[in-house]
Amino acid sequence: xxxxxxxxxxxxxxxxxxxxxxxxxxxxxxxxxxxxxxxxxxxxxxxxxxxxxxxxxxxxxxxxxxxxxxxxxxxxxxxxxxxxxxxxxxxxxxxxxxxxxxxxxxxxxxxxxxxxxxxxxxxxxxxxxxxxxxxxxxxxxxxxxxxxxxxxxxxxxxxxxxxxxxxxxxxxxxxxxxxxxxxxxxxxxxxxxxxxxxxxxxxxxxxxxxxxxxxxxxxxxxxxxxxxxxxxxxxxxxxxxxxxxxxxxxxxxxxxxxxxxxxxxxxxxxxxxxxxxxxxxxxxxxxxxxxxxxxxxxxxxxxxxxxxxxxxxxxxxxxxxxx
Numbered sequence: 001x002x003x004x005x006x007x008x009x010x011x012x013x014x015x016x017x018x019x020x021x022x023x024x025x026x027x028x029x030x031x032x033x034x035x036x037x038x039x040x041x042x043x044x045x046x047x048x049x050x051x052x053x054x055x056x057x058x059x060x061x062x063x064x065x066x067x068x069x070x071x072x073x074x075x076x077x078x079x080x081x082x083x084x085x086x087x088x089x090x091x092x093x094x095x096x097x098x099x100x101x102x103x104x105x106x107x108x109x110x111x112x113x114x115x116x117x118x119x120x121x122x123x124x125x126x127x128x129x130x131x132x133x134x135x136x137x138x139x140x141x142x143x144x145x146x147x148x149x150x151x152x153x154x155x156x157x158x159x160x161x162x163x164x165x166x167x168x169x170x171x172x173x174x175x176x177x178x179x180x181x182x183x184x185x186x187x188x189x190x191x192x193x194x195x196x197x198x199x200x201x202x203x204x205x206x207x208x209x210x211x212x213x214x215x216x217x218x219x220x221x222x223x224x225x226x227x228x229x230x231x232x233x234x235x236x237x238x239x240x241x242x243x244x245x246x247x248x249x250x251x252x253x254x255x256x257x258x259x260x261x262x263x264x265x266x267x268x269x270x271x272x273x274x275x276x277x278x279x280x281x282x283x284x285x286x287x288x289x290x291x292x293x294x295x296x297x298x299x300x301x302x303x304x305x306x307x308x309x310x311x312x313x314x315x316x317x318x319x320x321x322x323x
Contacts, residue, residue, distance in 0.1 A: 008213040010295040039101035053157040070124040091146035159238040167204040225261040
């Protein structure tokens with residue numbers, strides 16, 4: 001078996017957000033928060049509460065390359081409304097208030113169905129979904145998102161973040177978070193149609209700590225593949241729990257994703273067990289995760305259980321923006 005732990009330590013560092021990059025996007029976020037608060041206080045007499053959401057808040061964000069885009073989610077939670085939706089403002093109206101607050105702050109502002117997007121010149125954007133805390137059909141408290149066309153719909157990213165963070169507490173080594181990042185980099189590098197949220201759910205629900213990141217990732221990918229072969233679905237663990245993140249995947253999408261997972265599993269296994277040395281293993285892993293991301297190994301560190309087998313099919317390389 002090849003000794004790959006030191007390479008995965010470097011890989012994790014290579015794909016993690018740098019301190020300087022985090023400072024830059026936090027500065028932009030805080031400036032937008034101030035503008036929104038000032039505008040809402042002036043126009044409607046309330047100051048929203050803000051929460052950073054998504055991969056940044058879950059510590060699973062991937063550092064973009066120089067020519068790639070990064071998105072940061074900042075939830076805008078409106079205050080001062082009771083749980084009677086009849087008294088809530090129109091969802092399109094609150095979108096407009098946010099647009100008025102940030103218009104002209106950067107090169108572009110886009111009013112999307114589920115958020116207002118603030119686009120920055122240096123390859124990142126800030127998504128601003130807007131919420132009011134209401135109730136679901138059972139009378140339980142629920143966060144409701146301002147959807148331009150559908151009105152106020154239940155959506156609770158804070159609950160998902162809390163669910164994921166609870167899962168990571170069961171793994172003091174941090175390997176669950178690292179495994180999510182590794183699979184997100186694989187999906188990005190090879191343009192696999194599996195979202196970051198779906199990856200986070202699948203890794204959490206199929207996690208097994210094998211004490212080394214390469215072995216842990218292989219076990220997780222194997223179990224995810226087997227699970228999806230039996231039941232190709234990925235339901236959210238928080239409300240709305242009936243939402244299947246794979247519901248829009250066609251039959252061909254399913255076959256493609258299952259084949260990609262099978263190829264990933266086979267190539268990981270080949271790199272770990274069958275490649276001649278750490279260097280040969282790293283060449284395979286660089287194809288999986290990106291030449292500029294995964295480090296090169298040493299030819300001097302040999303696989304002490306080397307058994308040559310036919311090398312599995314290679315995975316193609318493509319790119320998308322990071323979330």
